[in-house]
Amino acid sequence: MNEDTSGIPRPEEQPGHRVTITDDAEVSTYLEIAKQKAGVKPVPTDTLAPGAERDAVVIIDLGSQYSMLIARRVREHNVFCEVVSHETPWEKVAPLHPKGVILSGGPAGAYEADAPMAPEWVFKRGLPVLGICYGMHVMVRMLGGRVMPGDIREYGLATLHLSQDSSLFEYLPFSLPVWMSHGDLVAELPPGFSVLAYTGNTPVAAITDGNRLFGLQFHPEVVHTPDGRTILKNFLNNVCGCEGNWTASHFISESMGKIKEQVGDGKVICALSGGVDSAVAASLIHQAVGDRLTCIFVNNGLMRRKEPERTLEAFHKNLKMNVVYVNAVDRFLGQLKGVIDPEKKRHIVGEVFIRIFEEEAAKIGKVDLLAQGTVYPDVVESTSPDRKAAARIKSHHNVGGLPARMSLKLLEPLRSLFKDEVRQVGLALGLPEDVVWRQPFPGPGLSVRIIGEVTAERLEILKGADWIVMDEIRKAGLYRELWQSFAVLTGVQSVGVMGDYRTYGYLVAVRAVTSEDAMTADWAKLPYELLGQISNRIVNEVPQVNRVAYDISSKPPATIEWE
Numbered sequence: 001m002n003e004d005t006s007g008i009p010r011p012e013e014q015p016g017h018r019v020t021i022t023d024d025a026e027v028s029t030y031l032e033i034a035k036q037k038a039g040v041k042p043v044p045t046d047t048l049a050p051g052a053e054r055d056a057v058v059i060i061d062l063g064s065q066y067s068m069l070i071a072r073r074v075r076e077h078n079v080f081c082e083v084v085s086h087e088t089p090w091e092k093v094a095p096l097h098p099k100g101v102i103l104s105g106g107p108a109g110a111y112e113a114d115a116p117m118a119p120e121w122v123f124k125r126g127l128p129v130l131g132i133c134y135g136m137h138v139m140v141r142m143l144g145g146r147v148m149p150g151d152i153r154e155y156g157l158a159t160l161h162l163s164q165d166s167s168l169f170e171y172l173p174f175s176l177p178v179w180m181s182h183g184d185l186v187a188e189l190p191p192g193f194s195v196l197a198y199t200g201n202t203p204v205a206a207i208t209d210g211n212r213l214f215g216l217q218f219h220p221e222v223v224h225t226p227d228g229r230t231i232l233k234n235f236l237n238n239v240c241g242c243e244g245n246w247t248a249s250h251f252i253s254e255s256m257g258k259i260k261e262q263v264g265d266g267k268v269i270c271a272l273s274g275g276v277d278s279a280v281a282a283s284l285i286h287q288a289v290g291d292r293l294t295c296i297f298v299n300n301g302l303m304r305r306k307e308p309e310r311t312l313e314a315f316h317k318n319l320k321m322n323v324v325y326v327n328a329v330d331r332f333l334g335q336l337k338g339v340i341d342p343e344k345k346r347h348i349v350g351e352v353f354i355r356i357f358e359e360e361a362a363k364i365g366k367v368d369l370l371a372q373g374t375v376y377p378d379v380v381e382s383t384s385p386d387r388k389a390a391a392r393i394k395s396h397h398n399v400g401g402l403p404a405r406m407s408l409k410l411l412e413p414l415r416s417l418f419k420d421e422v423r424q425v426g427l428a429l430g431l432p433e434d435v436v437w438r439q440p441f442p443g444p445g446l447s448v449r450i451i452g453e454v455t456a457e458r459l460e461i462l463k464g465a466d467w468i469v470m471d472e473i474r475k476a477g478l479y480r481e482l483w484q485s486f487a488v489l490t491g492v493q494s495v496g497v498m499g500d501y502r503t504y505g506y507l508v509a510v511r512a513v514t515s516e517d518a519m520t521a522d523w524a525k526l527p528y529e530l531l532g533q534i535s536n537r538i539v540n541e542v543p544q545v546n547r548v549a550y551d552i553s554s555k556p557p558a559t560i561e562w563e
Ligand code: XMP
Pocket: 346, 394, 395, 396, 397, 398, 440, 441, 442, 443, 444, 484, 518, 519, 555, 558, 559, 560, 561, 562, 563
């Protein structure tokens, strides 16, 4: 067995054991710690004054499935942005000091009676505006032009031909492939507008007022429009005048002031899960308010092998945070005894966690705020009824009920960030790469990777197999490329032969997927040699397993986890 010999101390393993680790020693700053870590080069956080201006644009969501993707693309150019509903008043977006507005696409027809329009302020404040697909139709309609249903719908690749020079198409050839997805057409331009580009089927494929308003019939945000990134960059840089100064170090400087203000003299608690979001949130808050933050880390026994030790080492030993470590392995296993239904498992793990968290928080004394690693996609999902419904295929365990039950205010410093931005901030804060690049892991942990009842024995079998999967994936240099990779202990047992003996052992499934956001996923095309090595090691090193299968289903129709 490939044992870790890193010398990490194992937390004591008596059930119910509670170790409060509070370090009175001098608290090193994150940047100092980071300096000691080979390969981690923190971005200096003192180069920008807290609250320094940064460029921002607003994305008005008109119902497109791509609104988040537009935001992602804008952020890639180091411009801050927020997606807001089409009913958002100016007062709400004014604090962002937007330098431009993007109107998303959407499913409606702009000539329909109740079609969503952009807020009035969009065209009244003299800001640059880029309308994408339906967003262009809205622009046309609101500014006095006309949109009507097209004779033919246009989906897929088309060739765009530019009919005049424009700052929006700077550095681009006169003909380029673009991705179309529309059934309506601009029939009449608003006064003062002209056509910028056309395709074989779409005479009005891009428009402008010649100054600051632009409309595109195609989708620059999707990868199928290869020059889409340049077009968005041109809009941000050339039209809006954004410099692209939104960086991890900028975010950190800005956050320090905000967190200090929100926390004041209060006390903050945070649940550490070992995942990157809670890790970065905790580090950021710790940097702002130091020991007024206490992290609670509950070992539920459902984590990967060595995860509890690694988490403790990263946060307590390296980052000198106050960590309350709770060994609640037996409590979780006791509650999970005899439970087979995946949703019941989720519910139990969530409930037991909340109870332990409340108990531990009560021991700390008066607490004012609960810190959470909520990230931007969670925020947008929770405000979109459709996406919320879609996510209910599995009732993801989170600590959502806690703030109200404990009458705590929420502190969510990562609310505006995407996952990869969270990672950048983590690196800039000096968090170990191991923590920053950790693959997502479900709250109910290994309990939803054991089909059937969760027992201590089955957990050990799964941890052994999972350890080998991770070890081989890392050695093959694929860990970061994969969204998730893990083993599943199926409930199936099958006949095998080892030496001259018949065996009746477990079937382990190996799952490895690529994904952008976990909403869809593809099975990873791992090399056969690697799969062979994983299988070989599992049957050799985990005695209870005699067969290994590789899961080649995508999501949908399967899900990433088996339960
Ligand atoms: P599925 O299995 O639904 O998973 O395709 C999508 C993503 O969510 C994670 N996942 C969970 N995360 N609590 C969590 O915190 C859960 O109950 C849960 N179930 C699935 C899964 O690992 C993947 O990243």
